[in-house]
Amino acid sequence: MAEAIGRLYGKDVFDSYSAGTETKFEINKDAVRTIKKVYSIDINAVQHVKLINDLPEIDIVIKMGCNVECPFLPSKCEEDWGLEDPTGKSDEEFIKTAEIIEEKVKNLIKKIISKEIK
Numbered sequence: 001m002a003e004a005i006g007r008l009y010g011k012d013v014f015d016s017y018s019a020g021t022e023t024k025f026e027i028n029k030d031a032v033r034t035i036k037k038v039y040s041i042d043i044n045a046v047q048h049v050k051l052i053n054d055l056p057e058i059d060i061v062i063k064m065g066c067n068v069e070c071p072f073l074p075s076k077c078e079e080d081w082g083l084e085d086p087t088g089k090s091d092e093e094f095i096k097t098a099e100i101i102e103e104k105v106k107n108l109i110k111k112i113i114s115k116e117i118k
Contacts, residue, residue, distance in 0.1 A: 001031045019050040034094040
């Protein structure tokens with residue numbers, strides 16, 4: 001969800017990528033449905049499952065939280081957004097998580113533009 005929301009709002013400021021540490025066969029279906037419903041974006045048409053090793057060099061690392069331990073990724077800046085993983089929860093929880101991500105993405109854009117984050 002974060003990659004799609006980052007691409008939507010931040011496309012003129014940064015490139016968005018999301019990746020995990022375990023191979024998955026598909027993007028979370030609840031996330032796909034939520035992003036389509038709220039933002040009219042078909043994640044499956046514009047994104048694919050990636051591992052951290054598949055990412056290009058990263059300037060800013062955003063850790064979602066989601067109750068998992070994230071590996072070190074070299075970067076100039078790192079933030080942990082401390083989100084709860086909505087997997088297995090209601091559509092309302094997925095929508096709430098998407099709204100929090102949207103707010104944080106918009107705040108990140110402001111920080112980058114104001115050069116608070118370089």
